[in-house]
Amino acid sequence: MNNGNISKFKLTLEVAKWEFNRWFKLKDQIITLLISASISLLIFGGKAFIDKFSDDKVELVIINSRVLPVILSNESKIKLLKKEFDEIDEQKKLLTGKEINGILILYDVDNIELIVNKEPSWFGELQLALTSAQQKIKLEKSNITPEQLKNIFQQAQIKMNYTETKREGSSTAEKVSAGIFIGLMLLGIFLGLSYQFVAITGEKQLRITEVIASAISPITWIDGKILGLSLLSLVLLVTFALSTVVFILVSSIFGSGWSIPLSVTNPLLIIALFVISVSGFLFWNTFFSAIAATISDPNTSARSSLMMVPVIPVVIAFYALGNPDSLVMKILSLFPLTSSPVLSARLVLTDVPFTEILISLVLLFISIWYLRKAAGKIFSLSILMYGKEPSWKEISKWFRESKK
Amino acid sequence: MDKLDVILKVDSILKQFGKITAVNNLSFNINRGEIFALLGPNGAGKTTAVRMLMNIIKPDEGKIEFYLKENKSSHIPLASELGYLPEERGLYQEIPIIKTLVFMGTIRGMEKKQAQRSSEEWLEKLELLDRKNEKLSTLSKGNQQKVQFISSVLHNPSFAVLDEPFAGFDPINQEAFLTIIKELRDKGSTILLSAHQMHLVERIADRVLLLNNGKNIAYGTVDEIKKDFSTGEKIIIKFESKPEISLLLNDDAVEKVEFINDTEIKIFLKQNKSLSGLLNKAASNYKITSVRTEQVSLHDIFIERISKDKGDGNE
CATH class of the missing domain: 3.30.70.2070 (VP9 protein domain)
Structure with a gap:
């Protein structure tokens, strides 16, 4: 369609804006962030509150404490009350009256008895303290110094020397961050695809397609949809990433010990992840806009199950957590179907050469360009087909024609 | 007819879907500023012909030329000069009416403010201005039809295709739309009308094309067709x-x-x-x-011609 006084670019932007605004609700994003902060506050703040005000001190009478030097940590709830053998009967009465929680009788180092009313929840902690005390006594008797013992059980020391200038191996925190990012990316892709399905099949079902197809060309229409919904995916991804950050920050206030690794906050890494995410969303939204255009009813069409396809590259990306520098992962981070999640994971976990990032992005953009042309062709021919879905043979024919 | 007065020239267009010929060697002209009615029974090829005119589908053979601006011809019409009310109605149900209309205006080349103003003027004319911020789904079927109509003409097109514009309206609204269509024509728009309400078409159409099995079986002014009957x-x-x-x-x-x-x-x-x-x-x-x-009414002619065409086809 010739729109004369309005450029195709402007029209594409109009459609993109329309698609974005159709689905984006600022209120929902704010609510997502607030929910994340509230959940974190409830979990970690609640735990801190309970710990602070809970009155569950354990009073444990220890008879003949000279036998073993039992040492408990400062945070321990167990309070040791030292008594002698002649006080046992009196202590047993106190135990029956539930005024104390237990009586620990140390006959000698290897002969210990614990008298309690019921199975104690603090037994594990007590056992650890007693084991540690027993080991200390036995070490002293064997004349082995703690240094000698440490030396015997020490792990083999290997000095690492890298031939390339690399950063050190990825930490658990970095692996968790990469895992979270891959998960968020999957979420972003799925949300984008869901909107794409609902938008396109909805327009077909509401019979809006004919009105729009008479005003703008299918390629402008699909370009606008892809841009608008990819932007929406990105905004949703940012919201979820921010809510994860909010969750971690709130939890750290209450001493959860969780933090964001410094390497993940590197601005260059954030920019690279941003570009790769956008490219990934563009790729998958382009792919699925064509599929969605061939579907008449998403509730009954077998093609709706194709939405699961993006799970494959994301699952592969999780393998990168184990070995991000393997040859297979390097190849998969260049291959357009898998590159966006795999490359993102590798960027968080290891140092990826700039040339690899560049090649990966170039290949991805070339694929997007050709996929867009094919999607436009399939879209233009399928969008007015109500009731009957085009066969795979027809779709494959249109795909081939789009390359000409 | 002087070429300058022709706004649309359709020359021997043909469209086949598999073994079915939907439009068969169809030729006609539409003059600038007239109301042209495309009539025919269900399955006659009207919608296929209209979709080809709107450049939604391409003819297998033949030529379609628009002369929207002066004497400049164009195979692909300017979207901003065209209005289209398709037979298959549909607009976004869960979006405020005004937003949908402004979007429809902008993709037809209007500036946002201009689209907003024009939408409001039309909504006021059709007594729906107070409901502009409501979702389309909250309106009655008839009022939804009115919004759909507005979306096809709010950009003041030179050439508007109105497929079944009276469908779904009560007699009072049908009369109102007769007046509105005439007003559009009087303001300079050319109208291609496809409708089944022959008594209304007869009152409004300057010229008529009767289509059956994708072919032209009667073409001319209403008087000319009646004379030939x-x-x-x-x-x-x-x-x-x-x-x-x-x-x-x-x-x-x-x-x-x-x-x-x-x-x-x-x-x-x-x-x-x-x-x-x-x-x-x-x-x-x-x-x-x-x-x-x-x-003799257009309805009688329609029935007679279609019956005759069927008879000829059976012979």
């Missing part, structure tokens, strides 16, 4: 008792006879034949309670 006037006679039809059919002036009910019949007279002989014959055999004459 094989019968002259139509008389409706009401008898006291059921008449013998063969008695009336034997008369030289009679082209055909149709029963309206047991005692009332419709007689189509041959061109330039007098009805006095027929009336005498009828009155001498039966008691007549009333007689009235009617002009």
